[in-house]
Amino acid sequence: MARRSRRSLAVRRFVRRHAARHAGAEEGLDVRRPDGGVESFPSGHAAKAFAAATYVHRRHGWDSARPWYAAGAYVGWTRVNANRHRWGDIAGSLALAGASSWWLVEPLADKGISVLPVIAPGHASLTIQARW
Secondary structure: OOHHHHHHHHHHHHHHHHHHHHHHHHHHHOOOOOOOOOOOOOOHHHHHHHHHHHHHHHHHOHHHHHHHHHHHHHHHHHHHHOOOOOHHHHHHHHHHHHHHHHHHOOOOOOOOEEEEEEEEOOEEEEEEEEOO
């Protein structure tokens, strides 16, 4: 099996099992939420948001990932603002999700071809560029 296929399979397995592992980590650590609830660390919402941001960063670069990281930070802020997590929970979720996504996802190879669809009222076009 090619390296890319093994990585793709690993990513799919990671995503499928994430919910079970996340629940197990929360139960095993027994960290109380700021509102008194249980299972504060790690934050599943923040982990998923930062895993997506790290995926985009790894595949498409920092410029493409900036809005995704901003969205992840917003998700973290909403969880802290809702008194469901502490900032340490969010930072830990970023570290765990970011490290696992960085390890599992390979950057795209630059093939020298880009396709840009343009859709506007009354207009649709497709621009194809190739570098050789």
